Amino acid sequence: MSIYLTTFLVSLGISTALGVIIVIADKLLSNYGECTITINDDKQVVVEGGNSLMSSLFEKKYFIPSACGGKGTCGYCMVKLPDEDIPLLPTEEIVMAEKDVNAGWRLACQIKVKKNMSVWMPEEYFMIKEFHCRVAKTETIAADIKEIELEMIEPDSIEFKAGQYIQVMVPSVGETVYRSYSISSHPGNCKSLFLNIKLEDKGIGSTYLHKLKVGDTVNISGPYGDFLLTGSNRQAVFVAGGVGLAPINSILHQIFQDNIDRKCLVYFKVKLEEEFYYLEQLSQWKEKYANFSYKLVVSDIPETESFDSGERARITKVLEDDFQKISESEFYLCGAPKMINGIMEYFDKKGIPSDRVFYDKFE
């Protein structure tokens, strides 16, 4: 027999045998059958076992807050499992605070459904709904950043608080993935939402959103999150890194439209000048409201280029220069985790108590 034929036959034989073995093992080991999940003692859903508790509940339209889409890095998807005795997983240990662990919270994205189980979740999770929307507008507002307006179709309105975010269901090969995006518009407009989307290189969610055209439909769930303005009357200092301006923009709209009497200062930090957006709006507010001011900060501008409309430095350096003016304020930070961690470290050194610092990390 020719060597080619034997090679072909032997490879075919061995791979078929291995394939059969894996199929049998899969049937024997990862077949958990149908499992019933009892939610807060009074609701029951039947799901296919073997998936994470979060995705199983999502499938049945019970939504759990999540910022990382189930990667186990945000720690938002907390539920309690009153009757289960599953030991704490190392993945949970890393992201969860000790007090939450002691209170019996677990991360729904890390727990797998392998048998019937009962789950307890806070009532506010039931407020989270799924919405079917239509793209009403999409416009490039800065380098790689689009503003997208989503008009609510079914249900036809959404109630949310300024600073909250929604999750977009991104159809992709295999399972649906979820990505979080902050709402940048005022909660007074409940018929539609505005999002600011930064295109990430090879990013699944941002590429999907950037490709949408007017008239396309999108499914979202929400609202989620507790990055909200407090009732304090201290000066509010906002630090927005890039599209981190989105929830801050929503909060500012709320402050001005509801006539909240509070001194506000915004630091809008980007890497390169072409990433600034909504500048006209900011300068209008500054003219109109004596209580409001803002500062533009560019961190990575090349030495050869000039930048006159603001600072050209690292954000912590700018905060340090202004420290006298802002040390007694409340801080609202939003943007990439790296920026927020850097600022938090700086605040820690400066002795700013953590109960005056609020943040939303775009991880």
Add this chain to the structure above:
Amino acid sequence: MSDFSDFLKITFAAVFTGNIALTYFLGMCPFIAMSKSPATAFGMGAAVVFVMTVTCCINWIIYWQILVPTGTEHLQLLCFIASIAVIVQILELFIDRVSPVLYAAMGIFLPLITVNCAILGASLFMVLRKYSFLNTLGYGFGSGMGWAIALLAMSGVRSRINTSKLPPGLEGPAITMITAGIMAMAFTGLAGVM
């Protein structure tokens, strides 16, 4: 009888003198990454012992009973990798079923056993040295044990290093590499026993 003493010798050599981690420096990435705590080191070690023993035996059968008789030895790499992948996949399903904690602790390193060069290395050495089936069994098990013992020892040392003060610049990977080097010297010291 001499068969059996061969078996013992090969097993012993695989564990100590020819330790696959510390004399051949194979499987170094998980060796460094999984030696942070003794508990995960134990789980990873057990997984590697299992995978190495089983894959060496299966690959022996594939090589000597299928590839050699059909004259298709050139397929060895391909077949070895495929059989290792399947065994690891099965092990993954099994661990997921019985121990969610271990499954979460091993995370990405469990599927990565597939591409762990120590596992493939053991199968290739077994062919190169023309071991019998029994000896292959001993060699696979011994190599796995050797790797696991080295990993456990390393995790023990590292948990003590964690609490000590190191000169700046030697922290993290640097001191781990130095420790591995010193451990390797200790293991080669055992060569005289043979």
